[in-house]
Amino acid sequence: MTTWTDRAGDSSRIVFGCLQFLRFGWLEVLSSLFPGLVFAGLAISKYVDLPIARYDALLIYCLVLTLLFWAVRLETWREVAVIFGFHLVGLGLELFKVHIGSWQYPGDAVTKFAGVPLFAGFMYAAVGSYICQAWRRFDLRVSNYRPVPTTVFAVGIYANFFTHHWIPDLRIPIAIGLLVVLRRTWVFFTVGVRRYRMPLALSFALIGFFLWIAENFGTFLDAWNYPDQVSVWQIVHPAKFGAWSLLVSMSFVLVASVKSLEGRLYHRGGHATVEISPQHDGANQPAE
Template identity: 45%
Template sequence: MKRFTSVEAVIDAAAHGVLDRLPARGFYGAAVEFLVFGLKQGWACLFGGAMLVLILGTKFWWPEQAILARYDFLFLAALAIQLAMLGFKLETISEAKVILVFHIVGTAMELFKTSAGSWIYPEDAFFRIGGVPLFSGFMYAAVGSYLARVSRIFDMRYTRYPPLWATAMLAAAIYVNFFAHHFTVDIRYGLFAATALIYLRTTVHYRVFRFRHRMPLLLGFLLVSLFIWFAENIGTWSRAWIYPSQSEGWTPVSIHKLGAWYLLMIISFVLVTLVHRPQAMAQIEPGPAPQRL
């Protein structure tokens, strides 16, 4: 898997030209790793971050009598962002494919969940299927975009990664349960246990700037899910979508939704691994011992 696009390679070379002048160890070395970690995370979130800015911006500055509905603007803007990211080589073709798959998978779930009353979109839209505006699929795609980009940008490698067939079966079971629990027993706690069992021994190794670091993959899943939960609070506060409990006024999204995002993020991660196959960490490159973050 190619680690950087041509534009990212230029940015990386420029960063090395400046930051390599600082000591590799001690306070400055740690500060550089922390700074680059944050910048790369922001870069990996480029699409999702842009969508969140647009959602917040239209919350404050969208005229009530505008000819174009807010949701339609968000849909057209998401398309424009995708084309721009491809055109300016900020995203790879494989990542665009991941986003398309996530849009389809997410929209299918949205159609079912809104019909079941799990949440609603309170505003009108022309670009929609039933009660689901098409921009909503891009919110799922933003998760897929982040996972695909972060895997590439941080050159993620794995030790003791489970067989792909096991992860695919887990993802399929999670996706089915999102629908089936409305009609039968909710098995999410069993799915939590299965996730822990499958990924318990897996460690992800990622390169920040000079060094590789490592983290239990389950911890990584939890941190990403928590970030998504925070983003969902922003989205519902802006009334891009709302839960029934928020119809009379905004309240924070229940912490119990963190579990749903955790499971959905597992689906997202597995779908990404079908495009960017997990690479084994055969050996750590020469240099300082791996760091924990």
């Protein structure tokens, strides 16, 4: 027979769960500050007349945002460096994909090279910024992470975006290989006073899904277009969700390399604890 105490306990657990969900959502919003501001710039530049070309203005805007995040200590110089590295990785992919006609950037700009505006790399850098911010705010750690094979598969995923135009598309076998490597890898994170964990591969899929949603907003704002969106906008093909999920692995590997140097990569032990981790008290402060 259910007692009043049991019902009160169930109610308190439901309330606590709802509060945890709200805390989690708020931390996600804070972690997405840079990507959110980038998309705010896309929206404003779409509907406001600017004295210079849109892509030139967006490049200046993103550079200022990066310097501002570093100046106010939202990101360390190491994190800025790895974010810049992902900017270059993304820009290389953009130059190739635009060249072969996978998508296009409408409009002219002084800072447009081979059909690609230099600001485009910041769309990829925003992913790196999100991971850096989430690492700090959620006090992220990983267990059973194998950096060498994970890096090999991440590089293979990146290379396949180029090579599948000439040789068979290997993304499925590469993805399976990555899943095998990550099968025992967990990411631990803190929300409030509780410590949780999830499979690292699942986190890649979740991030990839939201990146696919973001890509729909980006194309709707006419920042770039796929061939089937030139005459009239339509939803980006769901297959891009999988592509983004795979590409997140490259961003994670770059950020993890920095966190390894900072001593903030590995979780000790195999289970999530219910106590707040010692590092979390200073989790919102970047390391020197």
